[in-house]
């Protein structure tokens with residue numbers, strides 16, 4: 610990998626204040642390499658990104674690289690590049706650990722070499738014991754739908770992690786409004802955020818507003834439209850945000866890649882994008898997008914108008930036996946399907 614020569618002053622990167630009062634940097638580095646990048650390559654990118662000014666890293670147990678990222682963090686601390694408190698580290702409990710949230714959290718902490726996480730998320734609201742290894746065609750016989758009582762057991766364990774100081778903040782991912790309504794009704798500690806798919810072709814304005822109205826910040830995954838996502842997550846109907854003529858025209862005007870316009874739009878729209886790249890030129894330009902040359906109100910309005918309600922991460926590997934299609938995972942008609 611090329612060494613980072615670019616640097617963005619982290620103090621200039623906007624921060625979003627969570628309901629807990631903690632401030633999360635408005636751009637984070639994604640670390641899901643799919644099958645395209647090895648754990649070592651991603652860990653090296655983390656090291657270079659922190660040197661370049663990144664202070665927010667989005668990790669997850671299921672990405673299979675927390676040990677390598679932990680080694681990278683250890684080096685950064687030993688070299689005095691940053692202190693632990695300078696960084697925002699997120700991790701997530703995977704679907705196969707819903708019955709042992711504390712064990713999963715402790716394992717992530719151990720691999721990452723940390724004694725606390727800034728944010729711990731329930732990765733998906735579905736318990737599932739084999740995904741993501743199942744193919745799109747087959748269904749995991751153990752897959753289960755969302756069952757609120759089970760999810761609340763997971764959430765009680767999440768609350769316990771916060772009480773114990775193992776994590777500073779707890780949040781959700783891939784939640785819908787009906788599921789979040791139940792969680793808000795029954796929780797003791799509210800989630801500070803929901804991590805969800807957000808890009809110019811999937812803006813989810815109603816869900817985003819609902820979250821924000823309830824003091825829940827919105828972390829946006831696939832902010833560039835995940836052009837290199839796994840084949841299992843591609844369908845013929847999918848669109849390509851970075852090829853959208855409106856995005857391309859705005860990019861031409863600003864003299865940047867269309868990906869940068871997606872990041873600027875996300876930050877200015879109050880989201881917290883977590884773009885992925887291991888390539889220094891790309892990940893540094895993604896961070897720089899948040900600190901210079903903002904989009905105009907007209908450009909923001911033009912991007913608002915190109916929403917296509919096109920979900921890329923459909924979650925089809927989590928379909929349970931009686932689910933009719935992946936649409937059943939998303940409670941689209943306001944009903945939680947089982």
Ligand SMILES: NC(=O)c1ccc[n+]([C@@H]2O[C@H](COP(=O)([O-])OP(=O)(O)OC[C@H]3O[C@@H](n4cnc5c(N)ncnc54)[C@H](OP(=O)(O)O)[C@@H]3O)[C@@H](O)[C@H]2O)c1
Pocket residue numbers: 638639640641642667668732782783804805829830831832833834835836837838866868869883884885886887888890891892894895922
């Ligand atoms: N909570 C969840 O369920 C969930 C689900 C999905 C993802 N995530 C998180 O969100 C992160 C981001 O999602 P993602 O990786 O799927 O999608 P993404 O960030 O939208 O897209 C990443 C792709 O965009 C390309 N790219 C990045 N910066 C670029 C730039 N400046 N110019 C041109 N191309 C650029 C990269 O290409 P190269 O490969 O060539 O660098 C990379 O393959 C993940 O890494 C993960 O941390 C969370």
